Amino acid sequence: xxxxxxxxxxxxxxxxxxxxxxxxxxxxxxxxxxxxxxxxxxxxxxxxxxxxxxxxxxxxxxxxxxxxxxxxxxxxxxxxxxxxxxxxxxxxxxxxxxxxxxxxxxxxxxxxxxxxxxxxxxxxxxxxxxxxxxxxxxxxxxxxxxxxxxxxxxxxxxxxxxxxxxxxxxxxxxxxxxxxxxxxxxxxxxxxxxxxxxxxxx
Numbered sequence: 001x002x003x004x005x006x007x008x009x010x011x012x013x014x015x016x017x018x019x020x021x022x023x024x025x026x027x028x029x030x031x032x033x034x035x036x037x038x039x040x041x042x043x044x045x046x047x048x049x050x051x052x053x054x055x056x057x058x059x060x061x062x063x064x065x066x067x068x069x070x071x072x073x074x075x076x077x078x079x080x081x082x083x084x085x086x087x088x089x090x091x092x093x094x095x096x097x098x099x100x101x102x103x104x105x106x107x108x109x110x111x112x113x114x115x116x117x118x119x120x121x122x123x124x125x126x127x128x129x130x131x132x133x134x135x136x137x138x139x140x141x142x143x144x145x146x147x148x149x150x151x152x153x154x155x156x157x158x159x160x161x162x163x164x165x166x167x168x169x170x171x172x173x174x175x176x177x178x179x180x181x182x183x184x185x186x187x188x189x190x191x192x193x194x195x196x197x198x199x200x201x202x
Contacts, residue, residue: 003115005113006110009111027147030153032143034052045065045067063081063084076099077098078097079094081096093115093116094113094115113133
């Protein structure tokens with residue numbers, strides 16, 4: 001299952017400053033809740049892990065992330081990540097494309113993410129994966145701006161984020177279940193109307 005997500009955000013820093021942060025994995029990884037960088041394989045590839053809790057389900061992935069494109073002339077960066085669940089229950093992959101554009105005295109960052117999930121998490125459906133990805137992206141932007149401005153990301157805040165993600169999961173599941181019941185109710189009403197019409201016709 002794959003989910004496409006398009007986002008954008010603005011920061012009050014020049015493209016050069018934003019660029020130097022985005023091409024430095026050590027500065028980026030601290031902005032993403034649950035992500036740890038473990039090893040540098042070469043100049044563009046790094047090994048790490050991702051640990052998240054999606055409501056009642058915990059997901060732990062070991063994988064790699066690679067800078068596939070770093071083109072400052074066009075202000076474009078492409079990252080590709082792939083990982084395998086530590087318990088063998090699935091895998092995940094992601095392609096992240098970022099394009100920087102000068103915006104007044106600051107920078108606009110346009111982002112396209114393609115997230116692919118196989119296994120246990122895929123059973124929750126694309127809507128839930130999209131909702132959780134949106135939530136994590138918002139937290140990344142918040143932490144990125146804090147880091148970029150020279151502030152310090154509070155480690156305790158990362159612990160709170162786990163609960164926030166769980167809330168997002170349950171909200172998405174509740175919405176999905178509500179939609180299912182609504183469809184089921186409509187279908188039952190349709191059957192009763194059809195039966196009534198058949199009886200009136202006889």
